[in-house]
Every structure is written in C-alpha cells, then in structure tokens.
Amino acid sequence: MxxxxxxxxxxxxxxxxxxxxxxxxxxxxxxxxxxxxxxxxxxxSLIKNLPNGEFYMKKDADQTYSLSKINHTTQEKLLKTEKDALALSIQMGFLNDVDGKQRSVSFVTATDSKFFPEVSVGEIILDSSMKEKEIQVGDRLTNNQYSGEFIVKGFVEQSKYSHAPVAFINIKDYEEIYKVAEMQLIYMPEKVVSQDETNGLQSFSNKEFLNTISSxxxxxxxxxxxxxxxxxxxxxxxxxxxxxxxxxxxxxxxxxxxxxxxxxxxxxxxxxxxxxxxxxxxxxxxxxxxxxxxxxxxxxxxxxxxxxxxxxxxxxxxxxxxxxxxxxxxxxxxxxxxxxxxxxx
Incomplete structure (x- = not known):
C-alpha cells in the first residue's frame, strides 16, 4: 500500500x-x-409508465401495431378476464391551436382504465409539454378530420409517444377521425391468459412491445x-x-x-x-x-x-x-x- x-x-x-x-x-x-x-x-414514456404486463395485437399485423385490428368479440372476452385490462389505439396526427398552427401529437384512446385519464366526447387531455406551446386549459383545438372542437380539460406529466406529446381523446372521437371501429391493442397488467383465449393474437412484454417501435x-x-x-x-x-x-x-x-x-x-x-x-x-x-x-x-x-x-x-x-x-x-x-x-x- x-x-x-x-x-x-x-x-x-x-x-x-x-x-x-x-x-x-x-x-x-x-x-x-x-x-x-x-x-x-x-x-x-406512454408505454414505459405502464406496469409490466402483456400487450396483444393481431398476428397478421406483422408486429406493426398500426395494422392491428382486434374484433369486438375477442376484445370483450379478454377485458372480462381481468378488471384492469384495457383496449387501446395509438395514431399519429395533429391539432390546430387557437392561432391555427398545427401541432403534431399522438392520439391515444382507450377503454375505461385506471392507467389512462377518462375523457368525454369533445374533450382532450394533453401531455404537459404542450404548455410550452402556449396551450392552456379551456382552449378549443381542431382537427381537419373532426367535425367539432376539442376542449382542453387538463394535462398529464411524462406522456409521450414517438417523440410527440400524447393527446388522450374519447373512443367515439377517435373513430370519427380515423374511420375505424376496432381497437389496435389489448393490454393486461397481470393475468396471463390461455392460448385459446388469445387465438390469432401475438403477445409482447412491455420491453418487447417497445422494440416493435422502429425509431x-x-x-x-x-x-x-x-x-x-x-x-x-x-x-x-x-x-x-x-x-x-x-x-x-x-x-x-x-x-x-x-x-x-x-x-x-x-x-x-x-x-x-x-x-x-x-x-x-x-x-x-x-x-x-x-x-x-x-x-x-x-x-x-x-x-x-x-x-x-x-x-x-x-x-x-x-x-x-x-x-x-x-x-x-x-x-x-x-x-x-x-x-x-x-x-x-
């Protein structure tokens, strides 16, 4: 020494x-x-904030969630197996602010769940980063594919997807914008279901699902x-x-x-x-x-x-x-x- x-x-x-x-x-x-x-x-962060669980999407979607469509029968069956399970969809889009400027966002909609905020028809909840773009609670935002206006009801922390702030909207509003009735994904935080219940679906852990995002x-x-x-x-x-x-x-x-x-x-x-x-x-x-x-x-x-x-x-x-x-x-x-x-x- x-x-x-x-x-x-x-x-x-x-x-x-x-x-x-x-x-x-x-x-x-x-x-x-x-x-x-x-x-x-x-x-x-939208996905990373969720507890460890399983994501399910259609096998024929080739691990691309945007191509996945889960029929209503399968969705209802899986949601009944666990009370905290949810169906969700994610799609890139944009919003027009009060000054007419376009703001890129990731639209997210989901069935009732404790993991995502509850949003009524015509309402929207945004990631807090949108405050930096001078968007405030009560502002009315529009989308070219949406007939009405979105009223900003609040903000959430650390909720981004594909480097864009998340915009939580109601399922009916999502269906009007993207003209789809099926959800893309099923998320189950705990219960592992049988293969018969997930026939035609492919499962991913949180980490595996993140790796399906190419970026x-x-x-x-x-x-x-x-x-x-x-x-x-x-x-x-x-x-x-x-x-x-x-x-x-x-x-x-x-x-x-x-x-x-x-x-x-x-x-x-x-x-x-x-x-x-x-x-x-x-x-x-x-x-x-x-x-x-x-x-x-x-x-x-x-x-x-x-x-x-x-x-x-x-x-x-x-x-x-x-x-x-x-x-x-x-x-x-x-x-x-x-x-x-x-x-x-």
Missing part, C-alpha cells in the same frame, strides 16, 4: 493524465447513457453500442498504460522480489493505483453528468438515473481491474536476477 502511494506521488503527472482521460471517457459514457434514457422517455429500437441500439464501445476503450486504456509503466519498472520489480516482496503484493499495489484513479475519475464525471439533470436545456431529452450510474460505475471498475490485471501478467514472469541485470544494463 505504501509503495503504491509513494509511486502515485512520484509520478503525479503520469497518473493525472491517465485519470483525466478516464474521467473524460466516463463522463462521455454517462452523458450518452443519459441521452439514451432521455430519448427513451421522450419516445415511449425506439434504432435509437437505443445505436446509443447503447456507443456506451459499450467507450467502456471497452477505457479497459484498453488501463491495460496499455499499466503495461508501459510495468515495462519501465522491470528492474524495480526484480529488486522488490529479491528482497522478499510477493507477486500478489505487486498486483495489489497496481490494483490500488487503478482503484484510486478510477474512483476519483468517476466522482468527477458522475458529479458533472448529474448536474446536467438539473441544468440541461428543456428541449434536451436527458435523464441519468441512479441505477444507471451505479451499473456503469461498477462496469468501469471491473473493466479497469481486468485491464490492469492483464497488463500485469509480465510481473509474474519477472525473475529477480534477470530484471536487476536488465535494469543495470
């Missing part, structure tokens, strides 16, 4: 450079993870690949740095072994240095990345959770440990006499 600290003090500039690079890489990783989570919420899957896959790539780079960085350091210290290792220092103690010294550098780098990067939760611009979909932070921190410590350990294999092979002669030469 003392040797590890002495070397840290002696080679402050080297370890500072390594710590700075690790800090920047981890900061970038945390920020990208925050953006991935933020985009996930912005893309599908969601593409975004998350791309950003998560970048995160993993940065984590691997950090491990390679540790391996290269400690390898170079160990090559320069072959003579020192030989002397230490000659006076009775065990190989395990030398590894412990290296692990101590790695842990200290990684810990300091993570403290700096975590502090900055979480400050973005507070100070990020409103239009920036950014959210970094404590859970994600802990998981990534453990990954950085583990990959740093592996990188340093692999680079230290040469320590085990050092023969005291040869290393001393090499150092003298």
């Amino acid at each position: 003392n040797i590890a600290w002495k070397e840290l003090k002696k080679n402050k500039s080297r370890f500072f450079i390594l710590g700075s690079i690790v800090s920047l890489i981890s900061l970038l990783t945390f920020i990208i993870s925050g953006l991935a989570n933020g985009l996930s919420q912005d893309n599908a 969601y899957k593409a975004e998350q896959l791309t950003l998560n690949m970048i995160v993993w790539f940065l984590v691997v780079i950090s491990g390679m960085l540790f391996a290269i740095f400690f390898y170079m350091m160990n090559v320069q210290k072959i003579g020192l290792f030989g002397i230490l072994k000659a006076i009775g220092i065990k190989t395990s103690s030398l590894f412990y010294m290296m692990w101590t240095q790695m842990s200290f550098i990684t810990f300091v780098a993570l403290v700096v990067s975590i502090t900055i990345s979480h400050l973005l939760n507070v100070f990020a611009p409103k239009g920036m979909p950014y959210y970094l959770s404590i859970e994600t932070t802990v998981i990534l921190s453990i990954m950085f410590l583990f990959i740093g440990f592996m990188g340093a350990t692999l680079s230290g294999i040469q320590i085990k092979k050092v023969e005291p006499l040869q290393a001393i002669q090499r150092g003298e030469g």
Whole structure:
C-alpha cells in the first residue's frame, strides 16, 4: 500500500493524465447513457409508465401495431378476464391551436382504465409539454378530420409517444377521425391468459412491445453500442498504460522480489493505483453528468438515473481491474536476477 502511494506521488503527472482521460471517457459514457434514457422517455414514456404486463395485437399485423385490428368479440372476452385490462389505439396526427398552427401529437384512446385519464366526447387531455406551446386549459383545438372542437380539460406529466406529446381523446372521437371501429391493442397488467383465449393474437412484454417501435429500437441500439464501445476503450486504456509503466519498472520489480516482496503484493499495489484513479475519475464525471439533470436545456431529452450510474460505475471498475490485471501478467514472469541485470544494463 505504501509503495503504491509513494509511486502515485512520484509520478503525479503520469497518473493525472491517465485519470483525466478516464474521467473524460466516463463522463462521455454517462452523458450518452443519459441521452439514451432521455430519448427513451421522450419516445415511449406512454408505454414505459405502464406496469409490466402483456400487450396483444393481431398476428397478421406483422408486429406493426398500426395494422392491428382486434374484433369486438375477442376484445370483450379478454377485458372480462381481468378488471384492469384495457383496449387501446395509438395514431399519429395533429391539432390546430387557437392561432391555427398545427401541432403534431399522438392520439391515444382507450377503454375505461385506471392507467389512462377518462375523457368525454369533445374533450382532450394533453401531455404537459404542450404548455410550452402556449396551450392552456379551456382552449378549443381542431382537427381537419373532426367535425367539432376539442376542449382542453387538463394535462398529464411524462406522456409521450414517438417523440410527440400524447393527446388522450374519447373512443367515439377517435373513430370519427380515423374511420375505424376496432381497437389496435389489448393490454393486461397481470393475468396471463390461455392460448385459446388469445387465438390469432401475438403477445409482447412491455420491453418487447417497445422494440416493435422502429425509431425506439434504432435509437437505443445505436446509443447503447456507443456506451459499450467507450467502456471497452477505457479497459484498453488501463491495460496499455499499466503495461508501459510495468515495462519501465522491470528492474524495480526484480529488486522488490529479491528482497522478499510477493507477486500478489505487486498486483495489489497496481490494483490500488487503478482503484484510486478510477474512483476519483468517476466522482468527477458522475458529479458533472448529474448536474446536467438539473441544468440541461428543456428541449434536451436527458435523464441519468441512479441505477444507471451505479451499473456503469461498477462496469468501469471491473473493466479497469481486468485491464490492469492483464497488463500485469509480465510481473509474474519477472525473475529477480534477470530484471536487476536488465535494469543495470
């Protein structure tokens, strides 16, 4: 332990450079993870806010909910099997505000349920982000396919779909706009029904259903690949740095072994240095990345959770440990006499 600290003090500039690079890489990783989570919420918070359950759509819809149509008989049968089950439909559209400007929204309608707000004919409830567009309770909004007007009755928090604010409307109003009588999906939060009851339907967990949204899957896959790539780079960085350091210290290792220092103690010294550098780098990067939760611009979909932070921190410590350990294999092979002669030469 003392040797590890002495070397840290002696080679402050080297370890500072390594710590700075690790800090920047981890900061970038945390920020990208925050953006991935933020985009996930912005893309599908309507679905992510629901408890874990099962979604059902027609098999012949080819995992495209907009092509799914569930007949009334099947719908009624499934809704009776569980009191919290619901049928819903989602469709992209637009609203005209009081100034005549078009606002993109995701129209959502559902049968009576505790998970979605109750909306009467001619009423509409919007995601709170619409307040930023100067839409207020009591405003009258229109749609070109709707004969009447929608009266804004209220707002809900964190309810978006496909990067558009959700607009909850009554089933009858939805049918008038889109000229359809069938619902697209059945959602059941708990009960698993038999195959006979879901004949002709395909089931999806919440996560599986999210992956049927093409934009969601593409975004998350791309950003998560970048995160993993940065984590691997950090491990390679540790391996290269400690390898170079160990090559320069072959003579020192030989002397230490000659006076009775065990190989395990030398590894412990290296692990101590790695842990200290990684810990300091993570403290700096975590502090900055979480400050973005507070100070990020409103239009920036950014959210970094404590859970994600802990998981990534453990990954950085583990990959740093592996990188340093692999680079230290040469320590085990050092023969005291040869290393001393090499150092003298």
